[in-house]
Amino acid sequence: MSFFSRSFPALNRLKQLAFRPRGIEEFFENGKSIPTEKSWTGRAWRASELRIKSFDDLHKLWYVLLKERNVLAAQKEEARRFHISKQYFSNKGRQIKCQKSMARIKFVLNERRLAWVEATKLQRLANAQEAAVNTKISTPAQSSAEGATASASKSAETSAAI
Template identity: 45%
Template sequence: MNYLMKVFIKSAATLSYRSHAAAAAIITKSNVHTSSVSLDLMEFFDSKKNWTETNIKVGRAWKLDELRIKSNTDLHKLWYVLLKERNMLYTMEHEYKEQMHSFPNPERIDKVQESMNNIETVVRERNIAYYKLETGETGERPVEDVVNMFGLPEKYEKSEYYLPKFMNTRWVRPYLQHGLINSIAVKKFYRLYKEKLHNQERRARNRDYNHVQHLLKRFPNMNMETLKAEYPNVDIEKAKRTKKARGHFDPKY
């Protein structure tokens, strides 16, 4: 009797173990998804039905508002889909150039690149929000305002160096001690550069002023509030009193 009980218990245990193993295998198999295997280079080329087309209908780029509501997993998948699409478009563009043909819809590359840039922007926003919540900092590389060798201000991202700044004689002597930044050549360049910017602003201001005078001449009954909002840097009252603003009628102002 004891022998029969031992055999029955052993058989029941073996059957239970096999059933649990089979169930685990089924669950594991159902949770694993793989894409179709492709061992050739056709993944880098567009579909054959588009090879002879001159106009391929495509959609627009992904917007920031659309990407912000997606999860990190979806963004990760979408990034690699766009990366594969971009590689395919670059390959097709090169092949069309080799064959001396016009590449259809080259703006597809710009749309893919814009979508990838928007994904990077969304991921960066989430990283900044996470680090601010956890540590109170942005988690990005510190940026400071410096003056480059031409005397122009620029943003400099700090990075690690094996040599401290005060020990770096190749940088301290020419830039600080000898005053390369404050040299006569750099000062002359910066003065001419500021003069060029001033002339550009002056010409733009004169263009707007002359354009406002012609608008007042052609449309004497136009809304002045709208005109001031459109050209805030132009003195509207002064433009009204000029001869260019007067047409072949009695002015109302």
């Protein structure tokens, strides 16, 4: 690492950002509208793997998959435009993996939403039961305290009258 690089680390970050594809280029893999060779891709995300992820991670993954879906749609449109036969160019497997992963993200988020709704419902029920118990306990004590105060004031009035 040169002295210049160590002295100005912000320039390294700018250099990394400068070569990212932007705009319409993001819709093409490796700068090509139609890939010339078949690329190997992984599998779809499993729901069990997604359950471990945080909301922010799932949010980011959703947009990565959305971009991938848009890239595949752009490639499909380019193949149609150039009249390339489906047997030579097909990303159906990648599209299915993308759809499955996105559907599983929605499923996991819905599971979390339902669990949250159930938890808030149980919490409200517990709070209502606790409030009911507190009112039952405090009502007799308050009435006996009020009765004792009333009888004390009556006896004070009686002794004052005598």
